[in-house]
Amino acid sequence: MNRIDRLFGIMTQLQSKRFVPAEKIAERFQISVRTVYRDIKALNEQGVPVSFEPTKGYFIVNGYFIPPVAFNSEEANALLLMESVVYAFTDKSIQAHYSNAVEKIKAVLKYSQKEKLEQLNQKIKLQLPPCFQNDYEYLSVLQESISAMTVVQFDYKNNKNEVSQRTVEPIGLIFYAMGWHLIGWCCLRQDYRDFKVARILKVQPSNRQFEKKVHISVNDYMKLLPVDY
Numbered sequence: 001m002n003r004i005d006r007l008f009g010i011m012t013q014l015q016s017k018r019f020v021p022a023e024k025i026a027e028r029f030q031i032s033v034r035t036v037y038r039d040i041k042a043l044n045e046q047g048v049p050v051s052f053e054p055t056k057g058y059f060i061v062n063g064y065f066i067p068p069v070a071f072n073s074e075e076a077n078a079l080l081l082m083e084s085v086v087y088a089f090t091d092k093s094i095q096a097h098y099s100n101a102v103e104k105i106k107a108v109l110k111y112s113q114k115e116k117l118e119q120l121n122q123k124i125k126l127q128l129p130p131c132f133q134n135d136y137e138y139l140s141v142l143q144e145s146i147s148a149m150t151v152v153q154f155d156y157k158n159n160k161n162e163v164s165q166r167t168v169e170p171i172g173l174i175f176y177a178m179g180w181h182l183i184g185w186c187c188l189r190q191d192y193r194d195f196k197v198a199r200i201l202k203v204q205p206s207n208r209q210f211e212k213k214v215h216i217s218v219n220d221y222m223k224l225l226p227v228d229y
Contacts, residue, residue: 001029003039010039011048014060021057071105076113079105080120088126089175091197093140132178133198139173141203142182146170151208152184155201163201164188169210172218173197176227183221185212192216194225 001009006029013028014020022036031039040058043050049061071079079102086098106114138154145152152170157163168184171192175181179196186193 006031007039007043007046010036011043011060014050014058019053019056019059024057071109071113073113073116076105076109076117077120080117081124084124084126088128089134091134091139091180092137097140129178134180136198136200138197138200138203139180141205142170142173142197145205146172149210151187151206151210153204153206154195156195157199157201159199166193166195168193168195169212169215171215172221174218174222174225176225183218185210185215192221 009029010025013025022033022040025031025036025039026033040050049064050058051061052058083098083102087095090098106117109117142152144150149169151167153165153167155163156166165188167187168182169187170182170184172183173180174183179198182195182197182200184193184195185191
């Protein structure tokens, strides 16, 4: 869990109880009490009025609240349409995360909106050609490695069914030719390579930062693809 998600989680935890001891926060998010102190300070700096009462714990000052997210019907319909697209064009890892996010969004919708969405959901379908494959679950891990600029290792099967181990500095994901492709600096080939995600067999993320200091931009790499955009 990154720090932004943790701060939001701490704020939600504080809103759910009158007082929350630092130890309870540390236990829930598996962090040290010292880290809790830093996170509470960060919340205060962002304008969240968190206070403390000895022997009881932290609390959000009475009167402060986060207004619920509100969506109109058009926005809710757009989210539902995107859910169909996500299930059609992404993998199992992204689908799971998106479903969790949509469930949270649906929780704040009015009953009438939920009812209309359920009806609309039965009337939105996507048909994909048999060549399209998304029966894998690596996109979420690859996204994390790209954003954190950390090396990723995986087994890769080429179009001759030959399997090799690759260590890659991933720089981006591109969807073209009916599939997701990971673009990255391949340490084995000492060059940029295009890996079709459907052919990645096993992914091992790491905390090792990129060794190459400067990489080509994804936009510039796209110009090299044999696809007419």
